[in-house]
Amino acid sequence: MPGLPADAGRAKAGSIDPAGRTAYIAPMAKREILIIPDKRLRLKSEPIAAIDKSIRALVDDMFETMYEAPGIGLAAIQIGVAKRVVTMDLAKKDEPKAPQVFINPELTWKSEEKATYEEGCLSIPEYYEEVERPTGVKVKFLDLAGKPQEIEARGLLATCLQHEIDHINGVLFIDHISKLKRDMVLKKFKKAQKRGEPVKPLADDKVPSHHIG
Numbered sequence: 001m002p003g004l005p006a007d008a009g010r011a012k013a014g015s016i017d018p019a020g021r022t023a024y025i026a027p028m029a030k031r032e033i034l035i036i037p038d039k040r041l042r043l044k045s046e047p048i049a050a051i052d053k054s055i056r057a058l059v060d061d062m063f064e065t066m067y068e069a070p071g072i073g074l075a076a077i078q079i080g081v082a083k084r085v086v087t088m089d090l091a092k093k094d095e096p097k098a099p100q101v102f103i104n105p106e107l108t109w110k111s112e113e114k115a116t117y118e119e120g121c122l123s124i125p126e127y128y129e130e131v132e133r134p135t136g137v138k139v140k141f142l143d144l145a146g147k148p149q150e151i152e153a154r155g156l157l158a159t160c161l162q163h164e165i166d167h168i169n170g171v172l173f174i175d176h177i178s179k180l181k182r183d184m185v186l187k188k189f190k191k192a193q194k195r196g197e198p199v200k201p202l203a204d205d206k207v208p209s210h211h212i213g
Contacts, residue, residue: 030061030064030065031062031065031080032080033069033074033078033122034078034079035123035124035125036124036172036185036186037186037190037193038123040080041167041172042170043077044082044168044170045077045084045085045168046083046084047084048083048103050146051103051142051144055083055103058081058085059085059087061079062074063099065079066087066089071122071213072089072160072212073086073087073089073163073212074087074088074164075164075167075213077167077170078122084103084104084105084168086101086103086105086161086164086167086168087100087101088100088102088157088161088164101143102139102141102161103143103144104141104142105139105161105164105168107137107138107162107165108138108139109136109138109152110136110137111154114132114133114134115133115135116130117130117131121163121172121173122213123172124172127174127185129173129174131159131173131176131177133159133162134158135158136154137152138150139151139161159212167213174186
């Protein structure tokens with residue numbers, strides 16, 4: 001298991017753990033991102049049995065969609081595919097892309113210490129809220145070659161991993177806030193859906209770190 005840098009616990013937007021990086025492959029296709037209250041976002045995703053061409057194509061599409069949004073993380077269920085696949089890139093705007101893929105990710109440890117991070121979600125546009133989560137986690141997963149991996153993460157990477165693993169379990173970040181706030185958000189989006197009102201595109205906010213996934 002790779003060790004953590006001395007300042008890992010102070011990770012800020014754009015910081016990254018080098019474990020689990022993968023090559024960026026083209027061509028790709030941008031997919032539509034599901035928006036609440038789409039019921040598919042509440043599905044528990046199925047594990048990947050074999051990493052074949054279809055899974056690699058899915059990963060490529062997820063990266064294209066994530067970068068275009070823009071966001072720093074995306075779960076397959078957010079584009080309507082109930083598979084346990086997560087893509088992520090925490091590189092800063094002026095840094096080279098650093099894509100990471102997590103297949104069948106599973107939390108194996110959470111720190112007792114917690115921290116608060118303002119989270120946003122590509123499936124809940126224009127809404128941000130502070131969420132408290134463990135500052136450190138350990139996650140086991142498969143890479144694109146099908147090899148078992150395990151990383152220990154802190155800071156932003158730990159937050160993003162927990163956020164995305166929540167997605168593949170049918171959990172949204174608003175489930176971690178008060179019921180009053182959650183009900184207000186859901187009511188707002190249900191009204192917009194009923195009226196057929198378009199949701200303001202996230203592309204209007206060009207800061208990817210605002211949109212974890």
